[in-house]
Amino acid sequence: MLEAAITGSRRYWIWVSFLLVVIAIGFNSWMREVHLGSGLMTGLSRDVTWGLHVGQLTFFVGVAASAVMVTMPYYLLNYKEFGKIAIMGEFLAVPAVLISMLSVFAIMGQPTRIWNVLLYPTPHSIIFWDLIVLNVYLILNIICGWTVLGAERKGTPPPAWIKPFIILAIIWAPLIHMVTAFIFAGLPGREHWMTSLQAAHFLATAFAAGPSLLIILSLIVRKVSRFDPGSTAIQTLARIAVCALGVHIFFIGLEFFTAFYSRIPGHMHSLQYLYVGLEGHTELVPLMWTSSILAAAAFVLLAVPATRKNEKTLAAAALAVFFSIWIDKGFCFVVSGFIPNHFERITAYWPALNEFFVAAGCWGVGFLVLTILYKIVISVRESSVQGEH
Amino acid sequence: MKIYNGGKIFIGLLVFAVLAASPFIFNMGKSKTAEKPDIRIDTPEILKLEDKKCVAPREQMRATHMKVLDSWRDAVVRNDDRSPVLVSGRQYDKSLQNGCMKCHSNKEEFCDKCHAYVEVKPTCWECHIEPKEKKS
């Protein structure tokens, strides 16, 4: 099936070449960071030790986990409308996990020592578990997606042995995001992160952002190929996204209540820093309000049937959800956990240009893998569409 | 599966062959250091010793010094076992910087020459401080 990825239109090759250039720039920027030091090449500091890349990890693990929103209805609940889109969910999870893993790798000061995590396995460390669950999830999705698609190409039903793997992947998906939430939610003294709501909140944002991305991808696939994932499936995804987005907005409200009704400074500080600024520091305030406005607008657009069914407004809403949650969870959430620091001092963080390049490189790898996998899906589907006529 | 596109396959094979051979191509004509290094151990500190004995015989040190250092490292850093090593009445710290290099104070000669010969790049000296060499 892989041969489908090495034949393509001119447009396809221009896109692939563009991604390869982005990856090369990202790799070069990362090498610079490793050799010249994050002091020069990043905006990180002693006080804000995690920034853009950890945000990327958090966000894309969510996107990866959200595959369960199409695989579970299709494989477990027998929702036939997702027949064409389930594989797209699984094949979106693969590059999303890759971006997450590359992002973790990018934060390491000594990347060549990565094997120490396996040489000295440490069950009391959440990062150790994160590494395991992410790798297992990556493998599960490759196996399931590949096998199901291979069967489809031959026009046979998927083999029976794949079913347990599919079910395991469905169970595993929320697990990877819970473990990611536990990285943050168990640290004493980081009040902004340390809430038992964290894992649930992560899943809510994941199930809003992931299906939104899948809507956008479905619309693109429909445009560039003859394969149509189906309007009903897209509408169902939009319904899932709006429900999850509603839960996300509800959870933000809960955080505000706990912090501001209790008036405990540690709980209020990070939220103040994010939404109104703290002691004159307002670095993230415009971003957070952008995120909030996008979320509110998207919620309205997706909740009102007329705008949800119009594919132009649907696409706008899906983009709004994606970027709203990317800003919130993929950037501000991580940074604001460090602000103020344990001495109640504020050190602001803004990514350096080099960090953006490294992140772009990670995205580049993700999109390249996504492009290849989707290209294969499309060519299998297109040939079956032709076969029907 | 039928094999069409023979031309593309052969180009692919050629690219693979070039990539696989690249280490050899890159290093062609660079084998100047192939001469076996002759390591001198006549530092002033060693010359002063009556009984010129290291913590293990020369052949063993040559083969396993990195493992000795690793085990010393774990003993000292992780298990706080700093009991000195005794060699014919003399005590040595289980330490690269405060043990080995006290006698072998000629790092460039004693460490670097051989490491360059076998093309290994130990990272010891990123942190550990090399002795100030007396340039003779």
Next chain:
Amino acid sequence: MSMRRRDFLKLAGFTALAGIGGSVLTGGNGKGRLEAAQAAPGKVTPSGKRLAMVIDMSRLKSESDVKKITDACHRIHNVPYFDNPKNEIKWIWTETFEHAFPGQKHKFLPEGFKSKPFFVLCNHCENPSCVRVCPTQTMFKRADGVVVHDPHRCIGCKYCMAACPYGAISYNLNDPRHAKNLQDYVNPGFPTRAIGVVEKCTFCVERLAKGLKPACAEASNGAIIFGDANDPSSEIGKLLASRFTIRRRPELGEEPNVYYII
């Protein structure tokens, strides 16, 4: 790196020859792992000791007292100095009362008290979250309770820095050898660290092994008292039993081992 059997036998042979016995080497990583596992919450350390520090603020009179102490530590441990506070590496330093004890400040504090410098450093907690989160056991608790980092093993993930509620850990964002102070002087008896690893106060384990006090305590003229808090006859034991002391953020359950006499 695990040794193959053959290599191990060779090594065991030579250690026997060298007269230190093979037990040290058979311990190896396994023993280190055991220690990390022994860092159970709130338990007495395997050695029965509880190494602790009391900082008597009344005995720190001037700026120069403070500087003498931080310099003593940073000089012997080759701590690099960088101008930009974002890149700072520090093992022991001072914060004013309102920053060292943010939960304790109020507007009626005596004049000058808010801005009084307090020493802050690693608290060598009984229940250290840095040890809990570290994915490689770079951070671990020794049998005597001291929390140390193994710079050989650190992968630079900075998880410990997110987990430590005392801001005690520094990360080498830059190559420490590029710091001007280290180009001028390094203690030849102690290593520096590499770029991309974390570091922090170690209660001077290398000095404790020689029966010396930590460098800060030695340079403090009696303002910093160090010892085994579990030993009631020790100086620190008597001091803790007789004077009222406070600790930073005790409510978090980390059980910090640095006590302050205000």
